[in-house]
Structure formats: structure tokens, C-alpha cells
Amino acid sequence: MNWTFFHKLGSPKWFYDISGKWLPWLQVSSLVLISVALVWGLAFTPPDYLQGNSYRIIFIHVPASFLAQSVYMMMATAAAVTLIWKIKLADMALKVMAPIGASFCILSLATGAIWGQPTWGTWWVWDARLTSMLILLFLYIGIIALRGAIHTIEAAAKACAILSLVGVVNIPIIKFSVDWWNTLHQGATLTLTEKPSMAPEMLWPLLLAILGFYLFFTMVMVLRLRIEIISRERKTRWVKELVS
Amino acid sequence: MYFDSWSGFLAMAGHGIYVWSAYAVASVVIAYNLAVPLMARRRIFAQIAAQVRREERLVKRGVDVNQVTAGSGDDTGRHSANSGSTQQKHCAERQAEQQAEQQKENLESVKGSAQ
Amino acid sequence: MAGEGEMSNVDQQSMRGFSACLALIRRDLILTFRSPGQAINPMAFFLMVATLFPLGIAPDREVLSELAAGVIWIGALLAVLLSLDSLFKSDQDDGALDQLLMSPHPLPLLVLAKVFSHWLTSGFCLTLMAPLLAIMLHLPSDAFSALMITLLLGTPVLSLAGAIGSALTVRVQRGGLLLTLLSLPLYIPVLIFATGAVNAAMQNMPYTGHILWLSVFLVLGVCLAPLAIAGALRVINE
Numbered sequence: 001m002n003w004t005f006f007h008k009l010g011s012p013k014w015f016y017d018i019s020g021k022w023l024p025w026l027q028v029s030s031l032v033l034i035s036v037a038l039v040w041g042l043a044f045t046p047p048d049y050l051q052g053n054s055y056r057i058i059f060i061h062v063p064a065s066f067l068a069q070s071v072y073m074m075m076a077t078a079a080a081v082t083l084i085w086k087i088k089l090a091d092m093a094l095k096v097m098a099p100i101g102a103s104f105c106i107l108s109l110a111t112g113a114i115w116g117q118p119t120w121g122t123w124w125v126w127d128a129r130l131t132s133m134l135i136l137l138f139l140y141i142g143i144i145a146l147r148g149a150i151h152t153i154e155a156a157a158k159a160c161a162i163l164s165l166v167g168v169v170n171i172p173i174i175k176f177s178v179d180w181w182n183t184l185h186q187g188a189t190l191t192l193t194e195k196p197s198m199a200p201e202m203l204w205p206l207l208l209a210i211l212g213f214y215l216f217f218t219m220v221m222v223l224r225l226r227i228e229i230i231s232r233e234r235k236t237r238w239v240k241e242l243v244s
Numbered sequence: 245m246y247f248d249s250w251s252g253f254l255a256m257a258g259h260g261i262y263v264w265s266a267y268a269v270a271s272v273v274i275a276y277n278l279a280v281p282l283m284a285r286r287r288i289f290a291q292i293a294a295q296v297r298r299e300e301r302l303v304k305r306g307v308d309v310n311q312v313t314a315g316s317g318d319d320t321g322r323h324s325a326n327s328g329s330t331q332q333k334h335c336a337e338r339q340a341e342q343q344a345e346q347q348k349e350n351l352e353s354v355k356g357s358a359q
Numbered sequence: 360m361a362g363e364g365e366m367s368n369v370d371q372q373s374m375r376g377f378s379a380c381l382a383l384i385r386r387d388l389i390l391t392f393r394s395p396g397q398a399i400n401p402m403a404f405f406l407m408v409a410t411l412f413p414l415g416i417a418p419d420r421e422v423l424s425e426l427a428a429g430v431i432w433i434g435a436l437l438a439v440l441l442s443l444d445s446l447f448k449s450d451q452d453d454g455a456l457d458q459l460l461m462s463p464h465p466l467p468l469l470v471l472a473k474v475f476s477h478w479l480t481s482g483f484c485l486t487l488m489a490p491l492l493a494i495m496l497h498l499p500s501d502a503f504s505a506l507m508i509t510l511l512l513g514t515p516v517l518s519l520a521g522a523i524g525s526a527l528t529v530r531v532q533r534g535g536l537l538l539t540l541l542s543l544p545l546y547i548p549v550l551i552f553a554t555g556a557v558n559a560a561m562q563n564m565p566y567t568g569h570i571l572w573l574s575v576f577l578v579l580g581v582c583l584a585p586l587a588i589a590g591a592l593r594v595i596n597e
Contacts, residue, residue: 038267042253042263042267043246043247043253044246045246046246047246047257052256052257052258052259053256053257053258053259053260053263054256054259054262054263056256056259056263057262057263057266057267060266060267060270061266064270064273083590099280100277103273103276103277104273106273107269107270107273110266110269111266111269111270114262114265114266114269115262115266117262118259118262135544135547138540138543138544139544141540142540142541142544145537145540145541146527146528146537146541149528149531149534149537150530150531150595154597155530155594155595155597158594158595158597159527159591159594159595162523162527162587162590162591162594163523163527163541165587166523166545166587167544169583170544170545170548173548173576173579174544174547174548176548177547177548177551177552177572178547178551180551180552180555181551181555184555216274216277220277220278220281223281223282223285224280224281224284226285227281227284227285227288230285230288230289230292231288234288234291234292234295239292240292240295240296243289243292243293243296244293244296
């Protein structure tokens with residue numbers, strides 16, 4: 001197997017150069033997809049027979065929830081790469097993904113709470129999904145706080161990598177116990193997003209919105225990653241030449 | 245178009261406040277995610293540009309930049325992350341440079357007075 | 360013949376590792392006896408937290424007995440967290456941690472011994488104290504045994520999971536709050552199943568399932584947490 005590709009991936013300069021080419025495509029496609037999906041979802045889909053127009057929150061709530069969960073999985077992958085192959089770029093990715101994932105976690109919680117008001121008549125319900133999402137936010141906060149507390153880059157990188165891996169082992173356990181706890185306490189009967197089948201005219205804009213949010217996340221991650229590269233490589237000739 | 249009027253679109257049959265506030269929160273989160281990297285980018289570029297200018301000034305005065313900025317990296321992107329940038333380290337370096345500059349000036353003035 | 364020789368060699372090595380663990384546990388226990396504050400303070404904290412709830416909510420028998428399981432468990436959880444702050448930090452200060460890292464014995468094993476001695480001086484003592492709090496909070500007597508079993512199974516998990524956070528923050532100045540942020544999410548499953556078991560026992564329902572799940576967590580913790588703790592200690596002290 002040819003490993004040069006792998007080693008190239010580890011080179012920040014190579015990534016900086018190649019990601020510069022991706023960036024315009026990511027920007028245009030995420031902008032177009034998100035605006036098309038949201039306008040479609042807001043104005044051109046019929047209202048839900050049960051929830052009326054309030055279900056239109058789904059077009060941001062579901063993509064944000066998906067992102068919040070999968071970003072943590074991506075962070076755990078980056079953590080494993082950091083620990084096993086000691087690739088600097090993986091640690092940079094781990095660092096920049098945490099605040100983005102946390103922001104989408106907050107978005108998911110906020111839209112869930114707003115949706116809860118017309119659906120359940122209350123802002124917050126100790127529903128299994130909302131509770132798990134809240135705990136996921138705690139996990140994000142822990143990683144961000146740990147990164148801020150350790151001042152040497154190397155030690156912070158590995159400590160955060162270990163913490164992300166510990167978190168990812170715990171996520172299924174937490175999810176299982178929260179689900180179990182919720183069934184015990186007989187919480188809300190009407191879950192927000194679980195529907196037997198979604199009408200296709202609602203499903204299409206939702207899929208577009210999910211894709212758009214993922215592209216947006218990739219774009220923001222690349223933007224932040226490029227800044228992190230510049231910041232860490234500020235002593236190198238290529239960065240100095242780039243700036244001046 | 246599902247709604248028959250603009251006001252109907254805004255009202256969403258009574259659910260407008262919820263739908264629109266959710267979308268407002270979403271736009272805040274999206275704006276945050278865009279604003280942070282753009283601002284950080286400007287700050288980092290200004291910092292590095294200032295650093296480069298300082299080094300050029302030092303070169304003009306004949307100070308060996310490599311001595312002042314210890315461990316200037318290679319551009320293969322494979323050096324250890326230690327030579328990266330904690331803020332404190334950056335500050336310490338800046339101080340070292342300023343001291344070197346000061347010493348140089350002092351030396352010159354001493355020479356001048358001796359003559 | 361050669362095979363036998365190797366076997367005995369391996370046996371000897373594992374014996375030495377085992378005696379190193381015993382020595383470590385003995386040392387930690389002696390240190391705790393010399394400055395008993397380390398063990399007594401969490402217990403005092405536990406008692407005080409339990410006192411705050413009747414004062415803050417209501418001294419009614421019905422209300423308290425409903426809350427008792429949760430209050431005792433949250434109190435124990437916070438008390439363990441408080442005591443975890445010094446688990447590796449005092450060793451870091453007197454250089455014992457460096458010795459531990461350089462020791463020829465497997466680090467996860469030694470770490471497990473340290474966590475065990477920590478549990479003896481925190482979680483185990485809290486478990487012994489729990490009946491007193493249960494009486495103060497009017498926990499129905501049917502639920503006493505459930506409370507004790509869950510504490511015996513659950514507090515070691517708290518020590519194990521919290522030790523990961525303690526190892527990660529060993530170099531951080533005033534890392535106590537950070538340790539709390541890192542550890543509390545990991546404590547949630549234990550809290551859910553332990554209080555679930557006590558509440559089930561209060562309603563005269565079977566709680567074997569909860570106990571089995573807590574045991575699963577304990578086995579998982581004993582197997583996985585020492586690896587994470589050892590990794591964290593190595594990484595932070597590189």
C-alpha cells in the first residue's frame with residue numbers, strides 16, 4: 001500500500017494548500033443547499049397534521065442534532081489518530097471541532113426547547129433525547145475546558161485525545177441509561193422527531209438541510225483548521241512568506 | 245408556495261413566534277461559526293506580519309535573526325509542535341528581541357560617545 | 360523444561376507486580392492514617408450535604424423519604440469527587456508519581472491499586488456512613504439493603520471514572536473544578552441505576568436488574584479505566 005498519501009495528510013502545509021482549493025466549493029455549496037432547503041421547508045411544504053406549522057423547526061433541529069452527535073464521533077476518530085500515529089493535523093482537527101460541535105449541540109437544545117413549547121406546552125421536558133443531548137454538551141464543555149487549562153500544546157493534545165476516547169466509550173452507556181431512566185419515569189408520549197413515516201415532500205428538504213449543514217460544518221472546520229495551522233507554524237518560512 | 249400571503253407566512257397560523265425564534269437562534273449559531281474564524285484569521289495574520297516586520301528591521305541593523313528567534317523552523321511541516329505558539333512563548337520571544345535591539349542601540353551610543 | 364522455566368519466570372513477575380500493588384496500597388493507607396483529614400473531610404461533607412436538603416426543601420417525612428435515595432447518592436458522588444482532587448496531586452508534589460511511572464511493573468496494575476486504596480478511604484467509608492444518613496432522611500427500611508449494595512458496587516466505579524479526570528488534571532493549577540466538569544458526565548449512568556434500584560426497593564419491586572447493570576459498569580471500569588488512567592498519567596508527565 002502506498003503510504004505517501006497518509007504522510008502528506010500529516011503535513012500542515014500540504015493541507016493548507018489543498019484546502020484553499022476546496023474552500024470556495026464548500027462555501028458555495030453549503031450556502032446554496034442550506035438556503036434552498038430552508039426556504040423550501042419554510043414556505044413550500046404543507047403543515048404537519050398533528051403539530052401544524054411548528055414542525056418546520058425540524059429543518060434545523062434534526063441537522064443540528066445529527067451534527068452534534070457525529071462531530072463527537074469524528075473527534076474520537078481524530079483522537080485515535082493523534083494517539084496512534086501522532087499526526088499533528090489530527091490534533092488540530094480535534095481542537096477546532098470541539099467548539100463547532102458544542103455550538104450545534106446548543107442549537108439542537110435551543111430549537112428542541114422552542115419546539116417543545118407548542119408541542120408539549122412547556123420549554124423543557126426531561127425527554128431521553130433532550131437529556132442525552134444535554135449530557136453530550138457537558139462532554140464537549142469538558143474537552144474545551146481541558147484544552148484551555150493545559151498550556152503545553154503536546155500535553156493538551158494527548159490529554160484531550162484521551163478524554164475524547166473515554167467520552168466516546170461512555171456515550172452508548174449514557175444513552176442506554178438515559179433511555180432506560182426515561183421509560184421508567186414515563187415522560188412525554190409525543191416525541192419530537194420520531195414519526196412513523198415522513199411524507200416525501202417533507203423528507204426532501206430535510207435531507208437537503210442535513211447535507212447543507214454537514215457541508216457548512218466542513219467549511220467552518222477547514223476555515224478554523226487553516227488558522228490553527230498558520231498559528232502553530234508561524235515560525236516557518238512558508239507562513240512568513242504567505243503573510244508578507 | 246404553501247402560504248397565500250406574506251403575513252400568513254410570518255404568522256405561521258399562530259406558530260410564527262416559535263418557528264421564527266428557532267430560525268433566529270440558528271442564524272446566530274451560523275453567524276458565530278463564521279465570525280470566529282474570520283476574526284481569528286485577521287488577528288493571527290496581523291501578529292505574524294508584525295513579527296516578520298520586526299525581524300526585517302533587525303536584519304537591516306545587522307542582528308542575526310536566527311540567534312534572536314531561537315529555533316526558527318524548517319518548512320517541511322514536520323518539526324515538533326513545541327516550536328509552535330503558546331501565547332506566553334510568543335511574548336517572551338518578543339521581549340528577547342526588544343532586549344537585543346536595545347543592547348545594539350546601547351552599544352552604538354557607547355561607541356559614539358567614545359569617539 | 361524450558362517452557363517450565365518461562366512459566367515460573369512469568370509467575371515470579373506477576374507475583375512481584377502483585378506485591379508491589381500491596382505495598383502501594385499499604386503506603387497509601389498509612390499516609391491516610393497519618394493525616395486522617397483526607398478520609399474524614401469527605402465524610403463530613405457527605406453529612407453536611409444531607410443536612411442541607413431538609414433545611415432547603417422541607418423536613419416532612421414523606422417528602423424526605425421520596426428524595427432520600429437521590430440525596431444520599433448525589434452527596435456520595437460529590438464527596439468522592441472532592442476527595443479525588445488529591446489522588447495523584449499529592450503524589451505529584453512529593454515525587455512519588457515519578458517513581459510510579461518509572462517502576463518496572465505494569466502501570467495500569469499499580470494505578471488500579473492506587474484507586475482501590477482511594478476507594479477504601481473514600482467510597483467505602485461513605486458506604487459505612489450511609490445508614491446514618493438514611494435514618495436522618497427517613498429512607499424506608501425496606502430500601503436499606505438496596506442502598507448499601509448499590510453504594511458498594513457504585514462507589515468503586517465513581518473512584519475509577521473520576522481517577523481518569525484526576526490523572527488528566529494532575530498538572531493543572533486549581534484543577535478541582537475542571538475535574539468536576541470532566542467526571543460528572545461519566546457518573547450519570549451509575550447515578551441513574553443506583554437510585555433506580557433504591558427506588559424500586561422502596562416500592563417492593565425487584566431490583567436485581569439494576570444491581571447486575573451496576574456490576575457490569577464495575578467490571579467495565581476495572582478493565583478499561585486503569586488503561587485510560589495510566590495513559591493519561593504517561594501523557595501528562597512526558
